[in-house]
Amino acid sequence: MLELVSLAVVAGILVAAAASVVLGTNLVHSVLLLAVLLFTTAVLFVLLDAPFLAGIQVMLYAGGVVTLMLFAIMLTRRSSGVAVINETLRGRRLPAAFLSGSLFALLCWAIHGTTDFPDGGDNLLSTRQLGTSIFTEQALSFEVLGVLLLAATIGAIVLARKRDHGEPEPAGTYLYGTRAREEASR
Amino acid sequence: MMLGHVLYVGVLLFCLGLYGTLTRRNVIGILLSVEVMANSVNIVLVAFSRFTHNLLGQVFAVFVMSLTVAEVVVGLALVILLYRTMRHTDIDEASQLRH
Numbered sequence: 001m002l003e004l005v006s007l008a009v010v011a012g013i014l015v016a017a018a019a020s021v022v023l024g025t026n027l028v029h030s031v032l033l034l035a036v037l038l039f040t041t042a043v044l045f046v047l048l049d050a051p052f053l054a055g056i057q058v059m060l061y062a063g064g065v066v067t068l069m070l071f072a073i074m075l076t077r078r079s080s081g082v083a084v085i086n087e088t089l090r091g092r093r094l095p096a097a098f099l100s101g102s103l104f105a106l107l108c109w110a111i112h113g114t115t116d117f118p119d120g121g122d123n124l125l126s127t128r129q130l131g132t133s134i135f136t137e138q139a140l141s142f143e144v145l146g147v148l149l150l151a152a153t154i155g156a157i158v159l160a161r162k163r164d165h166g167e168p169e170p171a172g173t174y175l176y177g178t179r180a181r182e183e184a185s186r
Numbered sequence: 187m188m189l190g191h192v193l194y195v196g197v198l199l200f201c202l203g204l205y206g207t208l209t210r211r212n213v214i215g216i217l218l219s220v221e222v223m224a225n226s227v228n229i230v231l232v233a234f235s236r237f238t239h240n241l242l243g244q245v246f247a248v249f250v251m252s253l254t255v256a257e258v259v260v261g262l263a264l265v266i267l268l269y270r271t272m273r274h275t276d277i278d279e280a281s282q283l284r285h
Binding site (some may be wrong): 007018021058062069075076092099100104109118131145148149 | 204206219228232248254271
């Protein structure tokens with residue numbers, strides 16, 4: 001009973017935060033509400049007896065991803081003091097609402113129709129078991145994931161670094177970017 | 187607490203994220219909505235792991251988290267490159283390849 005009440009509270013916060021992330025007009029507020037959402041998800045992981053996942057959720061997402069997002073917003077806004085507009089596209093709202101609404105109805109129908117859910121019990125999975133599984137049975141996936149993270153790091157550095165003098169700019173810069181506008185205004 | 191209740195929460199979050207991904211105009215807003223979707227998938231994975239006593243759900247959730255972080259890093263690098271090239275991050279204005 002207590003579990004059900006706490007799940008209801010957590011679910012309420014999650015859905016409210018997700019709705020504000022998706023529908024809000026200020027981008028900075030959206031990122032901060034995403035942090036709330038990710039923290040509340042960590043609480044839900046604790047309720048689901050996965051404390052290790054709750055820990056890395058807080059460290060990885062709330063510590064890393066949200067900070068990165070805030071940095072990206074600060075780097076890409078035109079001038080300070082102006083609220084970052086994050087409006088939704090007017091003509092796309094109705095089809096998008098229909099699509100996601102029908103997906104929601106379909107999945108709810110599927111969950112509603114299932115009667116024999118496993119009820120869990122008290123035999124919990126420990127973090128030790130999780131670590132053993134990752135580093136023995138899933139060792140190959142773990143190594144592949146390491147290679148992927150390395151590739152993502154190198155890719156991000158190559159994409160976002162400033163070009164040196166004399167080095168050619170990426171192709172689009174000349175045709176559509178600031179340089180083209182500068183030449184057009186000249 | 188039942189598995190079904192957690193699944194409803196996950197499904198609702200996923201559909202909200204899908205709506206945001208389809209309607210957002212700013213690229214960073216789209217990335218935020220994708221985060222919401224990935225998060226809901228994690229919730230469902232952990233819930234199944236808890237209620238079926240299968241460790242693989244949690245292992246998979248760990249892998250999904252790392253993949254999401256890699257995706258955010260590359261995505262934000264692309265956003266900064268887009269801003270440097272076009273001086274905005276509006277997804278509808280970045281349509282030169284269509285013409």
